[in-house]
Amino acid sequence: MSPLSALGFGFSKEHYSTGDELLQAARQFRARQIPVDGIVQDWKYWGDLQWSPQWDTSIYPNPQNMITELHDLNYHIMVSVWCKFENASYLQQARKSKELVDGTNWLDMYQSHAQQSLYERIKDEMYSIGVDSIWLDATEAGGWQDYDKKVFPYGVDKEGVHANSVLNAYCLAG
Numbered sequence: 301m302s303p304l305s306a307l308g309f310g311f312s313k314e315h316y317s318t319g320d321e322l323l324q325a326a327r328q329f330r331a332r333q334i335p336v337d338g339i340v341q342d343w344k345y346w347g348d349l350q351w352s353p354q355w356d357t358s359i360y361p362n363p364q365n366m367i368t369e370l371h372d373l374n375y376h377i378m379v380s381v382w383c384k385f386e387n388a389s390y391l392q393q394a395r396k397s398k399e400l401v402d403g404t405n406w407l408d409m410y411q412s413h414a415q416q417s418l419y420e421r422i423k424d425e426m427y428s429i430g431v432d433s434i435w436l437d438a439t440e441a442g443g444w445q446d447y448d449k450k451v452f453p454y455g456v457d458k459e460g461v462h463a464n465s466v467l468n469a470y471c472l473a474g
Contacts, residue, residue: 308337352387364429383407
């Protein structure tokens with residue numbers, strides 16, 4: 301069964317730009333007695349660190365304190381995590397351990413070791429500081445640079461497949 305918190309009202313917007321902006325919204329909901337149960341931090345919390353599940357402390361100075369305050373205000377927080385990597389260290393590590401769909405910077409969710417590696421990153425960056433849930437984002441129907449490209453995920457023969465047939469598998473990995 302879903303947790304009771306999943307039955308409440310969750311608030312999401314395109315994204316918050318800073319931790320202060322997120323906390324101001326949360327405080328205003330409470331001050332105005334708007335019954336919000338959960339808040340979603342969508343993309344861009346990584347700031348200048350580029351796409352990866354990590355907080356840029358120049359715009360989210362202390363994400364653990366932010367989450368503690370949200371919990372004190374009786375909120376659950378969900379964070380959007382993408383399967384696309386641009387952060388140099390994450391990308392290098394993912395390429396070295398063959399976690400990506402060949403020729404892209406997208407995680408190959410058909411690889412069990414890629415799933416485990418992503419989980420470890422999420423656990424270290426999110427769950428360890430109190431994030432309540434994760435939204436496996438990046439499941440849009442198209443428009444990505446690699447979308448129509450021929451790719452070779454784990455188990456695909458030498459002819460490959462179109463990226464659009466495998467990239468949306470990410471949201472099912474949770």
